[in-house]
Every structure is written in C-alpha cells, then in structure tokens.
Amino acid sequence: MEKELKELAVLLFDVDAVKFGDFVTKVGLRTPVYIDLRVIISYPKLLNRISSILWKLADDAEKIDQVCGVPYTALPIASLISVVSNIPMLIRRKEAKAYGTKKLIEGKFKAGDKCVIIEDVVTSGSSILETVKDLKQEGLDVTEALVIMDREQGGKKNIEKSGIKMKSLYTMTKLMEYLREADKVSQETVDGVLEYLGKCLAPVKTLDKDSNDRLKMDFLSRSKLAKNKMAAKLLQLMDMKETTLCLAADLTKADDILELADLAGPHIAVLKIHVDIIEDFSKDFIKNLKNLSEKHKFLIMEDRKFGDIGNTVSSQYSKGIYRISEWADLVTAHPVAGPGILDGLKEALKNISDDRGVFLITEMSSKGTLTTGNYVQQSLAMAESCELVVGHVCQSKIFSNPELIQLTPGVKLAKASDDLGQQYNTPEAVVNSGADLAVVGRGITEAGDKLRQVINYKNQLWSAYKNRIAQ
Numbered sequence: 294m295e296k297e298l299k300e301l302a303v304l305l306f307d308v309d310a311v312k313f314g315d316f317v318t319k320v321g322l323r324t325p326v327y328i329d330l331r332v333i334i335s336y337p338k339l340l341n342r343i344s345s346i347l348w349k350l351a352d353d354a355e356k357i358d359q360v361c362g363v364p365y366t367a368l369p370i371a372s373l374i375s376v377v378s379n380i381p382m383l384i385r386r387k388e389a390k391a392y393g394t395k396k397l398i399e400g401k402f403k404a405g406d407k408c409v410i411i412e413d414v415v416t417s418g419s420s421i422l423e424t425v426k427d428l429k430q431e432g433l434d435v436t437e438a439l440v441i442m443d444r445e446q447g448g449k450k451n452i453e454k455s456g457i458k459m460k461s462l463y464t465m466t467k468l469m470e471y472l473r474e475a476d477k478v479s480q481e482t483v484d485g486v487l488e489y490l491g492k493c494l495a496p497v498k499t500l501d502k503d504s505n506d507r508l509k510m511d512f513l514s515r516s517k518l519a520k521n522k523m524a525a526k527l528l529q530l531m532d533m534k535e536t537t538l539c540l541a542a543d544l545t546k547a548d549d550i551l552e553l554a555d556l557a558g559p560h561i562a563v564l565k566i567h568v569d570i571i572e573d574f575s576k577d578f579i580k581n582l583k584n585l586s587e588k589h590k591f592l593i594m595e596d597r598k599f600g601d602i603g604n605t606v607s608s609q610y611s612k613g614i615y616r617i618s619e620w621a622d623l624v625t626a627h628p629v630a631g632p633g634i635l636d637g638l639k640e641a642l643k644n645i646s647d648d649r650g651v652f653l654i655t656e657m658s659s660k661g662t663l664t665t666g667n668y669v670q671q672s673l674a675m676a677e678s679c680e681l682v683v684g685h686v687c688q689s690k691i692f693s694n695p696e697l698i699q700l701t702p703g704v705k706l707a708k709a710s711d712d713l714g715q716q717y718n719t720p721e722a723v724v725n726s727g728a729d730l731a732v733v734g735r736g737i738t739e740a741g742d743k744l745r746q747v748i749n750y751k752n753q754l755w756s757a758y759k760n761r762i763a764q
C-alpha cells in the first residue's frame with residue numbers, strides 16, 4: 294500500500310492537485326499548501342486508483358450498506374466506490390429542495406443502514422460533521438469516514454470526538470515526506486508547510502452529540518429548542534411533573550373517563566382518548582375534562598388518526614359534533630395522504646388561538662403494520678417541513694431531532710400481545726427504543742388498583758428516561 298501511496302502522491306502533484314505558494318482557504322486562513330482534488334475527474338485512471346485504494350481503508354467492507362460522498366469533490370470518488378463494490382450510494386444535499394419532497398438525503402435507504410462517509414480533504418472536519426448529523430437524523434448508522442487527505446489541523450480530533458472513526462490515505466506530513474523523497478519539493482518547502490501546520494489549527498467544531506441527539510438530552514433543554522409551542526409546553530410539563538406517561542383512557546362512558554382522569558391526573562403528562570367510542574358524549578364531558586386537565590396539569594390528546602385529504606380532514610378536525618380543534622391540545626394523523634393533510638389541519642386552526650400540535654403516525658405498534666421502509670422516511674421528512682408537527686408516533690429511534698417527541702404505544706409491564714394484533718413492550722424497553730412519551734391503556738384501565746398501576750408505570754418510565762439521558 295505504501296508504494297502505491299507514494300506513486301499516487303507524485304501523480305497528484307503532477308496534475309496540480311497539490312500546490313505550494315501563498316493561498317487563502319475558504320475560511321480565510323492563509324496556507325502555504327493547497328490541495329485541489331477536483332482536478333482528478335480529468336484523469337480517470339488516477340481517479341480509479343485513488344478510489345480503489347481509499348476503499349481499502351474501510352473496516353468490514355462487506356457489512357457496509359451505503360456510501361455517502363460529501364459534495365462536490367468526493368462525489369465522483371464515492372460513485373466509483375459504489376459501482377465497483379456494488380454498494381448503494383447516498384448524496385446529502387447541501388440544502389433541502391424548496392419543492393417536491395424536500396429530501397436532504399438522496400438515494401434509497403432504511404433506518405439502521407450502516408453508512409460510510411467519503412471525503413476528499415479534512416481541515417476542521419465540519420463538512421463531515423454536518424453530513425453525519427443529517428444522516429443520523431434519518432436514522433442511518435454512521436461510524437466511519439474515509440478521507441484522502443488529512444491536513445492535520447484538528448479535523449480528525451473533532452470528528453473522532455463525535456464518535457466517528459476517521460481514516461485517511463495521507464496526512465500532510467506523510468504527503469510532504471513522499472514528495473520530498475521523489476524530489477518534487479525542496480526541504481525548505483517541507484519545513485515551511487510543517488511549521489505552518491504546527492501553529493495553525495482550524496477552529497474546533499464538533500457534532501456535540503449531547504446537544505444534537507434527543508436521546509441524550511433532558512426534556513427541559515429540548516423544550517428550549519422546540520419551535521412548536523405545544524411541543525415546548527409538553528416537554529416542560531414532563532420535566533416539571535417528572536412523568537412521561539400518556540394514559541390511553543379507552544373507556545366508553547364519559548363518567549368513567551372523568552373519574553380515571555381525576556385519579557391519574559397528577560401523575561400523567563397526557564390523557565389520550567378516542568372520542569368516537571364514547572357512548573354518552575356531550576359538551577359537558579369536554580368542559581369537565583378541560584377542568585381536570587387544568588387542575589392536574591395534563592394535556593388532552595384526541596387519537597383521531599386523521600387520514601383523508603386536506604379538505605375533509607379540515608372539517609373532521611373542526612366541525613361535526615366533536616369539534617376536536619376546539620379542545621384537543623394534541624391530535625394524531627396518518628401521513629398517508631401526503632403533506633396536504635397537515636395543510637388541512639392547519640386550515641382548521643385558523644380561528645383557534647390556543648397552541649396545538651400533531652403527532653404523525655410514522656410507525657404503528659400492531660403486528661404486520663404497513664408503516665415500513667420508504668413510508669417511514671417520507672413521514673420523517675413531512676414532519677421536518679411542518680411546524681404543526683410535535684413528534685412521531687413510532688416504535689424505534691428513527692429520528693434524533695430534539696425538537697420532536699417520540700410517542701410510543703404498545704406498553705405493558707410484561708412483554709406480550711393481545712388477540713387483535715397489538716404488540717407490547719416493557720416501559721424500560723420502549724424508553725431505550727427512544728420513547729419520550731409512552732402510551733399505556735389496558736395495562737392501567739384493566740388493573741384492579743388503577744392508581745397503583747399509574748404510579749408504577751410512571752416511576753418505571755421516569756427512571757428509564759433518567760438512565761437514558763445519564764448514559
């Protein structure tokens with residue numbers, strides 16, 4: 294490998310990919326050496342050799358699902374690696390498209406795919422870190438970056454601080470050594486470059502895991518980031534009441550729901566209902582429920598699972614006998630109809646001054662659910678482009694945006710299932726799978742001592758959350 298690297302160093306010098314003089318970098322630093330690998334697209338054989346030797350640096354190449362080149366210089370290199378090794382490629386856009394799907398990442402992938410980053414030159418490491426952030430946001434598993442040139446100005450350290458292993462074909466010191474050996478540069482030039490490197494570190498930037506990954510952040514810090522006021526309110530409330538319990542009061546008599554709400558109210562963050570299963574629904578029920586929500590400081594969620602076109606959804610939300618938009622702090626909606634569904638919900642809120650939030654149903658808890666693959670990805674993208682969305686109903690850590698909340702149903706003290714497809718996980722398991730709020734229904738409503746179970750779930754969920762953020 295070293296022989297090949299020496300030869301390639303000379304070739305790079307010969308095609309002017311390595312230049313010496315007095316240059317100013319894009320961040321305004323003066324430098325006596327400039328690496329411009331863009332030129333290698335004009336030398337296909339060199340491009341091929343560089344790409345193939347770079348790929349040799351990959352750990353466990355057969356386990357890698359995706360390669361992602363950092364635009365622009367590394368894109369042809371990543372393409373070549375992708376084609377030759379038959380591993381699909383992703384491209385991270387510098388900005389999301391203003392039209393169409395608004396995707397940040399182009400290419401097909403699924404959450405959990407192992408992705409390696411390909412980059413040409415690393416100075417501070419910030420381009421790689423920004424790419425990692427977006428890939429992780431989409432649920433990709435990024436652990437390694439392969440780089441042609443490490444300028445040794447702090448980038449490797451910054452990248453590794455964020456938990457990404459960085460491997461490079463050349464460090465600037467090695468490159469200078471090879472070029473000197475081949476008599477391409479004078480010792481004076483080498484000394485000048487090494488002296489410059491010693492004193493010119495690029496500004497330190499890290500992906501700062503703790504301030505970007507919701508799973509490691511506490512609710513109060515996240516509430517300060519949340520742009521949706523209802524999301525901020527919910528996060529604050531969870532922090533203040535030390536509870537992440539969302540009680541599914543799936544009862545059919547109004548008085549039974551009110552009685553349960555009064556009993557559980559002090560220990561829950563959200564009371565979730567299905568208003569359409571209540572046999573004796575009345576305006577008074579809503580009035581009383583609202584009073585209880587104020588008394589015990591919990592939010593009301595109508596798990597309506599809107600799923601029609603925007604126009605219909607708008608009426609379903611604000612009209613009919615339930616007039617949901619007037620009283621439900623939170624509602625759920627399927628993304629199946631596309632972004633129009635969110636526009637419809639927004640339309641219905643035109644005359645409502647209170648804060649409102651929507652949870653998108655991105656993954657369901659039931660056996661054989663169709664909420665998989667690209668559907669999940671599209672739903673994640675939809676949430677990012679609508680300020681009304683406060684989070685996802687989902688079963689796993691498919692997003693890391695700390696402004697959004699993961700609501701996970703299917704929770705019981707013992708892992709089990711019912712006869713109609715519901716699948717349960719334990720409180721600890723769901724929190725470790727990313728749940729911020731956990732929905733418990735029959736685990737409480739069917740218990741003999743309901744209050745005891747409410748407190749039991751609340752405590753188990755809270756300690757699992759505390760453990761999660763402490764890690």
Ligand code: 5BU
Pocket residue numbers: 541543596654656657658659686702703704715732733734735736
């Ligand atoms: P359970 O009694 O804990 O199984 O009640 C779960 C509640 O969460 C119930 O109201 C469901 O309608 C709701 N739910 C769910 O179980 N799974 C899902 O994927 C979604 C909602 Br979305």
